[in-house]
Amino acid sequence: MTIEILDPSHEASRQDFSVAPRLKTLSGKTIGVISNGKKGTKPFFDAFEQELRTAYQVARVVRVTKANYSAPAEASIMQDAPEWDALIAGIGD
Amino acid sequence: MELASRRYSVDDVWAAQEFFHSRNWTDGLPVVPPTASAVQACLDWVLMSPDHLIGIEPVRQRAIYAEKLAINAVMAGCLPMHFPVLVTAVTAMLEEPFLLHGATSSTGGCAVLTIVNGPIRDELSMNATFNALAASDRASSTIGRAIRLVLMNLLDVRPGDVDRSTLGLVAEIKANMRHYSIWAGNYAIIIPVQLRAHFDAAGWTKQDIRQYVFDNARIQRSDWATCGKASVVGDRGDREYGALPDPDHLLVIAAGGPAGGFGAVIAPWLGTKSHAVTMAIGACVDCESQIENTV
Numbered sequence: 001m002t003i004e005i006l007d008p009s010h011e012a013s014r015q016d017f018s019v020a021p022r023l024k025t026l027s028g029k030t031i032g033v034i035s036n037g038k039k040g041t042k043p044f045f046d047a048f049e050q051e052l053r054t055a056y057q058v059a060r061v062v063r064v065t066k067a068n069y070s071a072p073a074e075a076s077i078m079q080d081a082p083e084w085d086a087l088i089a090g091i092g093d
Numbered sequence: 094m095e096l097a098s099r100r101y102s103v104d105d106v107w108a109a110q111e112f113f114h115s116r117n118w119t120d121g122l123p124v125v126p127p128t129a130s131a132v133q134a135c136l137d138w139v140l141m142s143p144d145h146l147i148g149i150e151p152v153r154q155r156a157i158y159a160e161k162l163a164i165n166a167v168m169a170g171c172l173p174m175h176f177p178v179l180v181t182a183v184t185a186m187l188e189e190p191f192l193l194h195g196a197t198s199s200t201g202g203c204a205v206l207t208i209v210n211g212p213i214r215d216e217l218s219m220n221a222t223f224n225a226l227a228a229s230d231r232a233s234s235t236i237g238r239a240i241r242l243v244l245m246n247l248l249d250v251r252p253g254d255v256d257r258s259t260l261g262l263v264a265e266i267k268a269n270m271r272h273y274s275i276w277a278g279n280y281a282i283i284i285p286v287q288l289r290a291h292f293d294a295a296g297w298t299k300q301d302i303r304q305y306v307f308d309n310a311r312i313q314r315s316d317w318a319t320c321g322k323a324s325v326v327g328d329r330g331d332r333e334y335g336a337l338p339d340p341d342h343l344l345v346i347a348a349g350g351p352a353g354g355f356g357a358v359i360a361p362w363l364g365t366k367s368h369a370v371t372m373a374i375g376a377c378v379d380c381e382s383q384i385e386n387t388v
Contacts, residue, residue, distance in 0.1 A: 004184045006132055007100070
């Protein structure tokens with residue numbers, strides 16, 4: 001006998017996200033790096049920052065750290081983000 | 094009000110199983126086909142319309158509605174009488190202090206511990222004696238499973254998707270939480286009859302137990318070196334850390350079989366950054382007595 005069943009998943013359409021325009025070059029740009037605050041991020045982002053500066057001539061690297069690595073970045077961080085040319089959210093464990 | 098979820102026709106109950114498995118809508122076990130009448134029966138039991146907003150997951154801003162909870166409840170095997178507990182548990186989990194997104198996505202891997210208290214325990218025949226923490230009765234098993242299905246189907250908590258747990262644990266199918274953090278937080282201590290007899294004889298109240306644990310459950314930072322955390326000890330080895338920020342952070346639970354002096358301590362997932370949330374089940378505006386059931 002045919003039975004009719006209901007969809008158990010979240011059906012609402014996803015919010016529209018648009019990808020930020022790709023930078024033509026990193027040279028002279030300001031790059032924000034949001035660390036989740038775990039210990040492993042420190043040496044990794046130190047090396048990453050060095051790479052951005054030397055290999056890609058990034059002018060400025062803004063390093064910020066979230067207060068809680070399992071929660072979203074605080075409003076104060078996100079308020080500053082529009083001033084950066086690009087943003088990298090990084091995790092480390 | 095009409096149910097809004099998309100409907101599918103399948104040949105029979107067996108076809109329904111394959112249909113759900115093929116869409117990753119189950120936990121691997123068979124499910125009860127969520128028909129409109131079964132889902133409506135759950136909603137009727139709690140007097141909720143299908144579009145009743147249960148809550149919004151704070152990190153991803155995803156709204157959770159009663160209809161979807163009811164569908165997953167039916168799939169898990171819940172009866173309508175079990176549904177109020179699921180509604181309350183999910184409502185509590187969506188509170189910001191619980192930090193649901195973190196708890197379900199952490200590499201540390203944890204599961205949600207759900208404690209039900211009050212007369213509804215007996216009304217639903219929820220086992221609190223022999224084998225209290227295991228799957229041993231219909232209500233506990235199906236409600237616990239429904240929570241897991243809700244996480245999977247409504248919040249994408251599937252391994253490799255939102256769920257990034259390195260190892261996970263068997264308890265995720267039902268309800269439990271495992272040690273992850275070395276920081277203070279909401280611990281739970283479960284005390285069975287045989288041990289409660291000693292506390293009763295000594296005239297200790299729950300508050301006495303909380304105070305004692307608060308005073309005595311302490312370690313030095315240097316102790317972390319003995320459990321593989323030597324790298325974080327640093328030069329602060331003589332600093333003392335308590336398990337509880339204050340005595341009230343200890344959840345004292347009476348449960349377990351009548352024989353055996355075995356207690357259990359259930360550690361928090363992320364110290365004080367993730368909190369236990371207590372909420373009343375089905376608050377009744379006409380009831381004479383105060384609310385007695387909580388989850």
